[in-house]
Amino acid sequence: MAQSALDLFPILPAVLSTEDAQLIEASVAQFGAPLLLLDCDSVRQQYRALSNALPNVTLHFALKPLPHPAVVDTLLEEGASFDLATTGEVELVASRGVPAHRTIHSHPIKRDADIRAALEYGCNVFVVDNLNELEKFIPYKNEVEILVRLSFRNAEVFADLSKKFGCSAQDAIEIIDRAQAIGVRIKGLSFHVGSQTLNPQKYVDAILACKAVMERVVELGLPALSTLDIGGGFPVTYTQPVMPIEEFCKPINQALSSLPETVQVLAEPGRFIVAACMTSVASVMGQAQREGQTWYYLDDGVYGSFSGIIFDHGQYPLYTTKQSNDMHSSVLAGPTCDSIDVISDHIMLPKLNNGDLIVGRMMGAYTSATATDFNFFKRAQTIVLNDVMADNRMIG
Structure with a gap:
């Protein structure tokens, strides 16, 4: 695979910096979403x-x-x-x-x-x-x-x-x-x-x-x-x-x-x-107002990379690449037609637009391993960084 900005992808800090957000957005521009970045x-x-x-x-x-x-x-x-x-x-x-x-x-x-x-x-x-x-x-x-x-x-x-x-x-x-x-x-x-x-x-x-x-x-x-x-x-x-x-x-x-x-x-x-080696990147594919909260529907969910929420009691640190001090109570939901497909309820987020990105950290253990193709939503593509092999792999 050709050299890219992903080769320099850092471990995310507690607050997602502008530089990190740019790197994540560059990865989505190159490979699409949803993604899993394996360092x-x-x-x-x-x-x-x-x-x-x-x-x-x-x-x-x-x-x-x-x-x-x-x-x-x-x-x-x-x-x-x-x-x-x-x-x-x-x-x-x-x-x-x-x-x-x-x-x-x-x-x-x-x-x-x-x-x-x-x-x-x-x-x-x-x-x-x-x-x-x-x-x-x-x-x-x-x-x-x-x-x-x-x-x-x-x-x-x-x-x-x-x-x-x-x-x-x-x-x-x-x-x-x-x-x-x-x-x-x-x-x-x-x-x-x-x-x-x-x-x-x-x-x-x-x-x-x-x-x-x-x-x-x-x-x-x-x-x-x-x-x-x-x-x-x-x-x-x-x-x-x-x-x-x-x-x-x-x-x-x-x-x-x-x-x-x-x-x-x-x-x-x-x-x-x-656990720490994988970062998930999902994008907002739609939104709606329900019972005083904004619901953001992502292109990844509990039937996909967030399967650990169901199988592993997972609570993953979640961030957005959008910087704002104006925060609102929100819900992050997955893409499938099942109502159980909810990633986080009552999470404080800035106002997001369709296509904006949600980043999950500590996504290495019991996430992609237990993901499914339910509802024919394809699993997130995995991009390998800092691989021991000469060519970085890309395995879907």
Whole structure:
């Protein structure tokens, strides 16, 4: 793709400057709207920040929030490992040249075809959380290593993943004992304390509980466990500030230091790596006065890039490129014919005209990944900035 003003696109400040507005308008003039601008430099910065905050932890990027080839390429260059959950994700990392030994397959429930696809690629570390799942690996017992996932409920997060996956400590012991009997190797334990976890104590409690399970395994004469996967869930700032990642990880590191030196520690960050890397740009396609507010209908909505509002409890920082001190209570709605397609209610905005732009920040996680083509409104085009490849990609 030819060099353009987009190659210099900056991370937006708290207030959208005239210069930033001009750059965004230039991108729309070149590519149209709606757009998603994916900045690979942001991916690099976030990966490095978490690597520095967790210096003794191998980071396996979870593809789920943004399974984009440019993100995979960027993180591969950074030396990252990858967390896979589906055959489609296996195919993506394989197509980008990710070495299989730098991957794990962490979905606790799999079809036999999913197991075989991962093994054919070369990924041989899997996760289970019940005996039924464990027994799926009997035919592959000489090829695989298993992590047993424990459940730690957390009602304070965007998504309490332990509601759907994970087992109790006692059940974990039962799974490990059964694995020994059938000849399946248990490599270690895993957990996920929930998406967008704001309290690091949740990790500390889970780490110490897993340490107790590891000690119990040795007491029972079962093979010692060598790995602990502490999952993802590291928080990022949307509309409310969160603890800086260095401070957040201090108690986690302290808890990890209590584990035997032989235990390898993994993590599965997703949101933290990619949330900040994407900026959305939508344009006003129409407007109306309803119940004392101006409704602005955009060419992107909750069935598109703002799908995280529905699926991820997303609250994204929103700006307009129009500068004015005369603000009015407004509604931002998406383009579809469904009344649920509302992005923001009672938001204060200047008077906008058709064609004016709305900019969303922190749009990298669970946005384009969960977007649809409902009502035949096409998904926003993704423009890749600061790509590791020689040519910037453009993937719709």
